Amino acid sequence: MTDMSTAGARIAGLLHERHDEIVRQWADAVTYAAKGRLTVAEVQSQVSEMYGALAKLVDSGSRDLQVPEAAELRAVLAELSRSRARRGFSPSETSIAVLALKDAVQSQVDTSDAGLLASFLWFSRLVDEFALFTFETYSRAREELIVEQGEQMMELSTPVIKLWDGVVGVPLVGTLDSARAQVVMEKLLQTLVDTGSAYAIIDITGVPAVDTQVAQHVLKTVMAARLMGAECVISGIRPQIAQTVVSLGIEFGDIVTKASLADALVHTLRRSGIELVRRAQRGEA
Amino acid sequence: MYPAAAPQQVNLVPIVRDDDVVRVRQAVRTAALAAKLSLVDQTKLVTAASELARNTLIYGGGGRAEIEQADNGRKRGVRVVFADEGPGIADLELAMTDGYTSGNGMGLGLSGARRLVDEFDIDTAAGRGTRITVTKWAR
Ligand SMILES: Nc1ncnc2c1ncn2[C@@H]1O[C@H](COP(=O)(O)OP(=O)(O)O)[C@@H](O)[C@H]1O
Ligand SMILES: [Mg+2]
Numbered sequence: 001m002t003d004m005s006t007a008g009a010r011i012a013g014l015l016h017e018r019h020d021e022i023v024r025q026w027a028d029a030v031t032y033a034a035k036g037r038l039t040v041a042e043v044q045s046q047v048s049e050m051y052g053a054l055a056k057l058v059d060s061g062s063r064d065l066q067v068p069e070a071a072e073l074r075a076v077l078a079e080l081s082r083s084r085a086r087r088g089f090s091p092s093e094t095s096i097a098v099l100a101l102k103d104a105v106q107s108q109v110d111t112s113d114a115g116l117l118a119s120f121l122w123f124s125r126l127v128d129e130f131a132l133f134t135f136e137t138y139s140r141a142r143e144e145l146i147v148e149q150g151e152q153m154m155e156l157s158t159p160v161i162k163l164w165d166g167v168v169g170v171p172l173v174g175t176l177d178s179a180r181a182q183v184v185m186e187k188l189l190q191t192l193v194d195t196g197s198a199y200a201i202i203d204i205t206g207v208p209a210v211d212t213q214v215a216q217h218v219l220k221t222v223m224a225a226r227l228m229g230a231e232c233v234i235s236g237i238r239p240q241i242a243q244t245v246v247s248l249g250i251e252f253g254d255i256v257t258k259a260s261l262a263d264a265l266v267h268t269l270r271r272s273g274i275e276l277v278r279r280a281q282r283g284e285a
Numbered sequence: 286m287y288p289a290a291a292p293q294q295v296n297l298v299p300i301v302r303d304d305d306v307v308r309v310r311q312a313v314r315t316a317a318l319a320a321k322l323s324l325v326d327q328t329k330l331v332t333a334a335s336e337l338a339r340n341t342l343i344y345g346g347g348g349r350a351e352i353e354q355a356d357n358g359r360k361r362g363v364r365v366v367f368a369d370e371g372p373g374i375a376d377l378e379l380a381m382t383d384g385y386t387s388g389n390g391m392g393l394g395l396s397g398a399r400r401l402v403d404e405f406d407i408d409t410a411a412g413r414g415t416r417i418t419v420t421k422w423a424r
Pocket of ligand 1: 341369389393
């Protein structure tokens with residue numbers, strides 16, 4: 001049986017004695033693995049920070065990350081995972097950055113010293129646990145990132161654009177869930193007011209499937225616009241969407257629908273009294 | 286020791302949050318592509334799945350979708366099961382009526398989904414949850 005506190009003590013001593021060599025080797029390995037995505041200075045500061053927190057934990061003799069003494073190291077590792085998740089590193093690349101510490105320490109271990117070797121094995125298991133922890137926090141960070149990006153997409157992908165004097169358009173792209181539909185409706189109605197437009201074109205070319213929820217949102221938007229005195233045209237109904245909507249039993253009533261945004265624009269211009277006429281070619285007249 | 290035939294690959298997607306409905310749709314779309322369904326049939330199946338997944342979430346209180354490739358010896362297709370342990374449907378005929386909703390929907394999800402697929406099987410009773418199996422075959 002190895003007494004954990006002595007095991008920890010031996011390696012703790014080494015971590016202090018060989019601080020500079022180990023940090024340099026570790027930083028070199030991490031820099032190399034980053035393939036140019038991190039600057040030397042960034043790696044230096046990350047590695048030193050991790051090393052400091054880790055040495056403190058080893059000094060305390062604790063052998064896992066759950067103890068209160070490990071709070072600082074946990075925070076440092078979590079920050080590493082988060083920043084790497086954001087910068088497009090893979091989860092294995094992220095844990096390798098931690099695992100590389102083992103090689104750096106091993107190179108400083110005198111292999112004829114059985115006591116130190118046993119201590120290194122103990123330390124090695126500890127580092128494995130750190131690596132696993134970064135793996136978990138990395139996954140969580142990725143998920144948060146995806147949710148965030150989804151929210152950004154929601155903002156980005158619902159522009160209301162002025163197509164003509166008195167005609168605004170909303171090109172819907174992607175999934176129109178309730179949250180986004182709400183955003184779209186509010187934005188459209190606000191733009192109608194702000195621009196004093198009488199026509200709105202809702203283009204659904206980019207919506208992969210129109211189910212009853214999407215249809216209900218679109219219909220509600222059209223009704224709300226009507227109450228404000230504006231007329232809505234729905235465009236971009238592709239053949240497969242048209243067939244599906246009919247099978248579902250959705251009726252668009254007296255709402256004008258057009259195959260393309262261009263057709264819808266011509267329709268609204270005509271309704272507002274503008275005729276589009278092709279200019280006669282020069283020389284023809 | 287081992288079953289003679291390889292077990293059917295079933296893709297289980299939990300339905301507990303709003304965005305799980307999107308996940309179900311995406312998984313069904315992928316399966317429909319693999320089964321070589323036409324664009325129209327893909328869209329119909331994905332739309333039916335969207336309706337049923339949302340019912341599972343809203344009325345069933347959450348549940349799961351099980352998506353698998355189907356093969357009847359002559360045709361390939363996709364089979365999707367929607368299952369929940371919710372209140373079940375006491376009056377099935379009423380629930381399947383166009384326009385009936387006990388919530389704020391259009392009341393076209395169940396009846397519309399049935400029209401969008403080739404096979405529609407529903408197993409439900411008050412207090413026993415709801416299990417709906419739909420299949421769409423490639424033509
Ligand atoms: N999984 C389910 N569990 C319990 N009740 C359901 C379930 N799915 C549908 N229902 C009932 O059937 C009704 C009709 O469903 P549906 O046709 O999808 O219309 P909607 O979703 O617009 O209400 C629902 O309002 C609900 O009362
Ligand atoms: Mg429904």
